[in-house]
Amino acid sequence: MTKIFYMIRKEFLQIFRTREMVAILFIMPVIQMVVLGFAVTNEVKHITLIIADRDNSRLSREIVAAFSNTDRFDITGRETDVREIGLDIHRWKAQAALIIPNHFGRDFRRGLRPDIQMIVDGLDGNAAGVSVGYAGGILREWAEAQARQTPRLAMVKQNTPQLELIERLWYNLDLRSAQYMVPGIIVVLLTIISMLLSALSLVKEREVGTLEQLMVTPLSRFELLMGKLAPFLILAFIEFFVVLGAAQVIFPITMKGSYALLSLEAFLYLFTTIGLGVMISTIAKSQQQALFLSWFFMLFLLMMSGLFIPIANMPQFLQDLTLLNPMRYFMAIIRDVFQKGSGWQYLFTDTWRMTLLGTLIFAVSVLRFRKRVS
Amino acid sequence: MNPRRVAAISAKEFIHIIRDPRTLLIIFIMPVLLLMMFGYAFNLEIQDVRVAVIDDDNSALSRQLIERFEGSPFFTVFHYQGSREDLETLFLERDARAILSIPENFAATLIGKHPAGIQVIIDATDPNAATSINNYCRQIVTDFNAGLSGGAAMPFTLESNIWYNPEMRSAPFFVPGILALLLIMISALLTSITITREKESGTLEQILVSPIRPGEIIIGKVLPYILIAFLDGSMILILGVTVFKVPFVGSLFLLALLMALFVLTALSLGLILSTIASTQQVAMMLAFVLTLLPTLLLSGFIFPLASMPLPLQLISTIVPAKYFLVIVRGILLKGNTIAELLVQVLWLAGMSVVLLTISWRKFSTNLER
Amino acid sequence: MNEIAVQTQNLTRRFGKFTAVDRLTITVSRGEIFGFLGANGAGKTTAIRMLCGLLLPSEGEATVAGFDVYKSSEAIKKNIGYMSQRFSLYDDLTISENIDFFGGVYGLSPALIEERKEALIEQVGLGDFRKRLTRDLPLGFKQRLALGSAMLHDPPIIFLDEPTSGVDPRARREFWSIINELAAAGKTVFVTTHFMDEAEYCHRVSIMRAGKLIALDSPGKLKESYGRNNMQDVFVALVNDEDPRPEEQL
Ligand SMILES: Nc1ncnc2c1ncn2[C@@H]1O[C@H](COP(=O)(O)OP(=O)(O)OP(=O)(O)O)[C@@H](O)[C@H]1O
Ligand SMILES: [Mg+2]
Numbered sequence: 001m002t003k004i005f006y007m008i009r010k011e012f013l014q015i016f017r018t019r020e021m022v023a024i025l026f027i028m029p030v031i032q033m034v035v036l037g038f039a040v041t042n043e044v045k046h047i048t049l050i051i052a053d054r055d056n057s058r059l060s061r062e063i064v065a066a067f068s069n070t071d072r073f074d075i076t077g078r079e080t081d082v083r084e085i086g087l088d089i090h091r092w093k094a095q096a097a098l099i100i101p102n103h104f105g106r107d108f109r110r111g112l113r114p115d116i117q118m119i120v121d122g123l124d125g126n127a128a129g130v131s132v133g134y135a136g137g138i139l140r141e142w143a144e145a146q147a148r149q150t151p152r153l154a155m156v157k158q159n160t161p162q163l164e165l166i167e168r169l170w171y172n173l174d175l176r177s178a179q180y181m182v183p184g185i186i187v188v189l190l191t192i193i194s195m196l197l198s199a200l201s202l203v204k205e206r207e208v209g210t211l212e213q214l215m216v217t218p219l220s221r222f223e224l225l226m227g228k229l230a231p232f233l234i235l236a237f238i239e240f241f242v243v244l245g246a247a248q249v250i251f252p253i254t255m256k257g258s259y260a261l262l263s264l265e266a267f268l269y270l271f272t273t274i275g276l277g278v279m280i281s282t283i284a285k286s287q288q289q290a291l292f293l294s295w296f297f298m299l300f301l302l303m304m305s306g307l308f309i310p311i312a313n314m315p316q317f318l319q320d321l322t323l324l325n326p327m328r329y330f331m332a333i334i335r336d337v338f339q340k341g342s343g344w345q346y347l348f349t350d351t352w353r354m355t356l357l358g359t360l361i362f363a364v365s366v367l368r369f370r371k372r373v374s
Numbered sequence: 375m376n377p378r379r380v381a382a383i384s385a386k387e388f389i390h391i392i393r394d395p396r397t398l399l400i401i402f403i404m405p406v407l408l409l410m411m412f413g414y415a416f417n418l419e420i421q422d423v424r425v426a427v428i429d430d431d432n433s434a435l436s437r438q439l440i441e442r443f444e445g446s447p448f449f450t451v452f453h454y455q456g457s458r459e460d461l462e463t464l465f466l467e468r469d470a471r472a473i474l475s476i477p478e479n480f481a482a483t484l485i486g487k488h489p490a491g492i493q494v495i496i497d498a499t500d501p502n503a504a505t506s507i508n509n510y511c512r513q514i515v516t517d518f519n520a521g522l523s524g525g526a527a528m529p530f531t532l533e534s535n536i537w538y539n540p541e542m543r544s545a546p547f548f549v550p551g552i553l554a555l556l557l558i559m560i561s562a563l564l565t566s567i568t569i570t571r572e573k574e575s576g577t578l579e580q581i582l583v584s585p586i587r588p589g590e591i592i593i594g595k596v597l598p599y600i601l602i603a604f605l606d607g608s609m610i611l612i613l614g615v616t617v618f619k620v621p622f623v624g625s626l627f628l629l630a631l632l633m634a635l636f637v638l639t640a641l642s643l644g645l646i647l648s649t650i651a652s653t654q655q656v657a658m659m660l661a662f663v664l665t666l667l668p669t670l671l672l673s674g675f676i677f678p679l680a681s682m683p684l685p686l687q688l689i690s691t692i693v694p695a696k697y698f699l700v701i702v703r704g705i706l707l708k709g710n711t712i713a714e715l716l717v718q719v720l721w722l723a724g725m726s727v728v729l730l731t732i733s734w735r736k737f738s739t740n741l742e743r
Numbered sequence: 744m745n746e747i748a749v750q751t752q753n754l755t756r757r758f759g760k761f762t763a764v765d766r767l768t769i770t771v772s773r774g775e776i777f778g779f780l781g782a783n784g785a786g787k788t789t790a791i792r793m794l795c796g797l798l799l800p801s802e803g804e805a806t807v808a809g810f811d812v813y814k815s816s817e818a819i820k821k822n823i824g825y826m827s828q829r830f831s832l833y834d835d836l837t838i839s840e841n842i843d844f845f846g847g848v849y850g851l852s853p854a855l856i857e858e859r860k861e862a863l864i865e866q867v868g869l870g871d872f873r874k875r876l877t878r879d880l881p882l883g884f885k886q887r888l889a890l891g892s893a894m895l896h897d898p899p900i901i902f903l904d905e906p907t908s909g910v911d912p913r914a915r916r917e918f919w920s921i922i923n924e925l926a927a928a929g930k931t932v933f934v935t936t937h938f939m940d941e942a943e944y945c946h947r948v949s950i951m952r953a954g955k956l957i958a959l960d961s962p963g964k965l966k967e968s969y970g971r972n973n974m975q976d977v978f979v980a981l982v983n984d985e986d987p988r989p990e991e992q993l
Binding site: 002003005006007009010013014017018208209210212213214215216217218219220227 | 795796797817820821823825827829831832833835836840843844845846847848849850893
């Protein structure tokens with residue numbers, strides 16, 4: 001056991017010898033978290049919009065006002081010529097255009113249901129759909145307000161019963177993205193650091209030749225690996241708290257659940273990521289390859305974790321495939337603990353699956369890691 | 375500049391790369407897998423949301439309402455039988471993401487021509503999904519009301535015209551993104567490592583004692599990676615156009631040209647990292663962190679930049695992928711010409727010049743000392 | 744004194760189709776300085792790696808300190824010190840940290856580590872440099888330090904793979920005086936080298952060519968039987984595949 005202590009001490013000495021490494025370990029992740037925490041939001045806002053008001057009546061101007069009063073659209077220009085509008089969209093000057101036809105006001109008052117047109121740049125299918133939805137919502141609201149002022153225009157016949165929808169949002173009343181995304185980003189950062197660090201460090205010792213020296217010592221394979229990996233486990237664990245603390249200070253997010261539970265889960269998860277690191281180190285021949293492999297591994301883990309593409313949206317076979325992704329479990333766990341304050345009984349399934357997976361990954365990696373050369 | 379010497383260095387670097395087929399395998403197989411995965415997984419539209427229904431009324435009218443939920447492609451409806459106190463377990467166990475509750479005399483109230491309220495409780499942990507769920511519920515209620523009142527509609531119609539991608543598919547959106555990711559990875563990541571590796575192992579000195587000039591070293595070393603990046607990029611594009619049916623409206627020549635520009639920018643980024651990092655490990659960590667997440671999240675690849683707070687939009691101006699995405703999407707889907715993409719081109723060119731100049735200076739001084 | 748430290752019987756290692764070590768049969772007794780010569784790529788490092796339990800043989804038998812290389816490689820590791828051909832200390836640790844580390848992983852007590860560290864630093868003459876990073880040391884010092892680190896646990900058998908390549912003549916002489924002391928103290932030293940003057944210091948030398956053992960005897964006997972004045976000529980003749988005997992003897 002004392003042998004492991006010496007291994008750990010050596011590893012820490014090496015890590016902390018390089019100033020830059022300390023910065024990469026503790027400052028970079030915080031910076032990344034701050035930047036990405038603000039960046040990652042699925043909301044679509046500030047869609048650049050051209051208004052073509054061909055009517056220029058009181059009513060049409062009201063509609064224009066309604067569109068300029070929201071942060072969902074930024075009116076970037078007024079242009080009635082369709083050809084010009086087309087060119088602007090073509091040249092990335094605007095993403096959408098709203099065309100209010102001639103005589104809109106008159107036809108509207110006469111109940112002729114005039115046709116408003118919207119042209120949307122469909123490159124980003126998601127944003128395109130969302131912007132049409134927004135426009136419909138703004139117009140509907142405006143029309144409802146009109147109806148209240150001028151009952152003749154009412155959308156629905158009076159005296160018919162109305163069904164009202166009362167919405168209750170639980171856990172995240174203000175629908176703040178950060179509340180959902182920041183814990184997710186913490187998971188990603190934690191995974192990168194722990195996986196990459198353990199993979200690179202093992203491959204490096206092999207490249208330099210010191211691993212061979214270690215292999216002729218009486219250290220058992222277990223001691224050798226533990227001594228090599230425990231430092232990263234400890235570091236990543238400390239890192240977890242640093243980033244978690246920073247997140248709570250910087251973002252208006254609340255943590256409803258138990259820190260003890262979260263720490264335990266994080267610990268279990270880190271085992272898995274470090275196991276992945278060892279796995280990569282047994283496949284890769286050089287640090288460069290290790291880096292490549294980690295990079296792709298990371299992308300796969302990330303995409304299939306539910307960080308920003310909900311797993312429920314994927315086709316069934318991909319959903320089944322995500323069961324093999326350890327990040328998926330910890331992503332769900334940290335989010336539930338943060339927002340719902342879920343107790344362990346609700347996280348049990350995720351936890352045992354994650355742990356089983358982690359144990360498997362670790363076992364395979366340890367078996368693949370030989371105390372012999374090549 | 376002596377082309378022979380450059381070729382000698384390139385040849386050596388090339389041997390390095392192909393000597394180990396594993397690297398090649400990673401470089402050429404992984405992108406295909408990545409593309410496939412995006413193709414299937416990239417779907418931001420929610421679906422199959424499980425809704426628990428508590429129908430205390432159990433009338434013809436309430437069943438009609440529930441049928442509307444059942445009929446929607448977004449919802450999977452099931453009846454909740456458990457106790458009211460334990461309602462939250464539905465969310466905690468992740469059994470349901472919304473709970474629809476219809477009060478006891480729902481039908482009676484409506485028939486008595488009074489407004490009746492139904493409640494929907496939404497698990498808002500994922501705010502984006504919550505918004506969508508909320509919108510779909512509202513839509514159903516609006517339709518239901520329209521049904522009650524005999525079908526009066528909006529006093530106007532909204533006709534939408536989606537250009538370039540009328541079915542709003544995601545492939546035209548993510549294929550350029552993957553292209554950017556890969557090019558940046560190969561160019562920036564690889565260059566940053568190769569140069570620090572030589573520094574560390576002492577082979578750089580070996581090269582330096584030969585009459586080669588620093589510029590020749592750099593060019594020689596990055597040439598093979600440019601080639602690989604190009605091959606990889608073409609592979610992605612071909613797959614994107616054939617398998618994922620991404621339209622290709624614009625000029626192939628222009629795309630190739632600007633792809634080269636982007637690769638140049640990425641290489642300069644890799645170079646500068648390798649000149650500032652003292653060890654291979656530091657260079658790698660830096661390159662990893664600086665290429666993966668910003669390219670994925672701060673470039674407009676997935677998250678629209680316009681929705682981000684201003685400081686972040688400012689940060690995103692130095693993410694090269696941001697410009698490249700506009701370029702690729704523009705050429706592929708809109709058929710943009712170089713004049714229409716001038717802003718993006720100038721940004722990329724400017725960044726390359728600045729980065730190259732700095733790393734050139736640093737590199738030369740490092741060596742001459 | 745005549746116990747056997749290392750014994751091999753037809754020890755063979757193949758990499759794919761290529762045979763790096765071909766039916767090597769040797770016996771090294773305790774207290775012997777056993778030299779291992781051969782051109783680059785002859786298979787010396789491969790043979791040593793098999794004996795240290797780092798590489799599994801493809802065929803043949805070998806025991807080190809009485810332990811079988813197939814079954815008891817871990818037991819072997821307790822009884823050997825190994826200095827690999829590549830530099831084997833951590834160059835981003837200080838001298839003192841390196842010694843602490845290797846002592847620690849060999850399971851020595853802190854007191855013992857401290858004692859041997861002082862002795863080693865004293866012996867190598869690095870007193871003022873103990874807080875220096877290893878990468879900043881001259882190579883001769885590094886190599887002697889590496890030897891000391893590989894010996895902290897006082898093993899009976901030591902494998903040294905080209906310990907003196909790149910080291911200046913004075914440091915080399917000091918290095919060999921340490922080796923002689925070790926042998927005198929009853930330790931077995933298994934050493935590879937490309938320096939023929941060093942070969943002269945060995946009790947027995949073996950010469951390998953393309954994986955095969957082509958000569959094995961004391962330096963004196965080798966020179967005598969091949970009729971050459973120095974080991975250099977014997978070596979060149981042997982590896983050139985000439986018939987090593989001078990013409991007049993034919
Ligand atoms: N892991 C391996 N895979 C394939 N071939 C190998 C491997 N290790 C060594 N070889 C080959 O085996 C042969 C013997 O190598 P070895 O390192 O044992 O030679 P050596 O006698 O130590 O040479 P040197 O004096 O250069 O150190 C060489 O041709 C080498 O290329
Ligand atoms: Mg050798």
